[in-house]
Amino acid sequence: MKLKPKLITFDFGDTLVSSDPPYLTRIWMGLNKLGVKRKKRDVESAYHCADLFVSRKLLRESDFAPEMYQRNLGDALLDQLGVRGEREKLLKELTDFLVGFRPERVMVPGAKFLLQQLKKRGYVMGIISNNDGRTGEKCRAVGIEHYFSFILDSTLEGMCKPDPDFFGKAFKLAGVKPGDTLHIGDLWGSDILGARKAGMWAVWIENNYVKPEKLKKVFKVKRIRQALNYIE
Template identity: 25%
Template sequence: MIKAVLFDLDGTLLNRDESLKIFAYKQYERLFDLIGHIPKETYITRFIQLDSRGYVWKDKVYRQLVEEFGITKITSEELLDDYVNEFKHCCVPFDNLLSMLEELKKRNMLIGMITNGYGQFQLDNIKALGIENYFQTILVSEWEDVKKPDSQIFLRAARKLGVLPSECVFMGDHPENDVQGATNVGMIGIWKKDIQWTDVQAEYVVDDLMEIPAIIDELAKRGIEIH
């Protein structure tokens, strides 16, 4: 009996690649007087490369940019502060995010989120997407002191929702952190397709968020009753 649907954030609900491009462009424009000696496309391209799709925190990214480009009018710490304060204004959702959440709400599903990252930063991005109120629980690794794919964060999310892991589906874009991590505790793993990986083992694979309600319906038809 499936009672809850849980999600990753970055690359799953938040189109982080697109959001980061928008942010980098706006940061360059905003700080042009301080970093304008660097060609715009060079700055944006290198920033995205060093970010490594979010797996390198920006303190390291900005220290590297300052060193590589001889930035002297602004410090790496100040650039990081700008990122922390401004990224939330650049958040782009994947298509059909709100429609999908509404459909799950209509089906009386409990909805949760497990995301790696810094607590307030991630919460600001969730709020920027306008989806905070759809979630009965949101776990951010910094605040939980444990991160995916550790089983404890998945078990904790299920416990907070008052359900068993076997009563949950979990969707994310990372094969190990999300899909395997969820599967390891008995959740049904759903992979949100990402061009970085191929041949990912998951019970379900989706391109579009609106495929999720259909998966829930399919599970019901297979005899897994929705509460």
């Protein structure tokens, strides 16, 4: 089955663009520096599981304030890692470590090829990102800003995934209906559950960290360029 959506939206971090070192590696580095010694794979798994747990919680409670997502995500991450005791200081110090880190931005393999192909085919594209207010700047750093009709950054919009209204803002900007749209992302919780709640089709760049429920209108790929298998 192949789609011809009127709008294709993307998550940003670790979907289109990564960094050197990658974001989850930086979290692992920060936790180790702060005395939380875990294997890198365990931290990666904990992050994906935490996002899924928090996304399900927020979708149940319909409380999508960005600060609520971040606070819940931090707590859930530490829960997944079995960290007990005082957390507020640890999470603040981890945030400070991450904010102070300025990694080099690098394209996810296959992402630029996908964007080029979709642009040639005339697709309208946008970004929906839970980010720090600098998504546009990060796009410019790797030379991809011109591919997108809009860039929605959670910090600038005061909204965050998995809020269906955050995805809905993209529909309004593009003048399209949810059923005519496709979202591509790597997090099953904030990306895929959020997109489906908003009525979109979705492509999940899968991993082995979470075992998601079966959902209609969701395609799974191992590499982002494989999304072309489902787009006319």
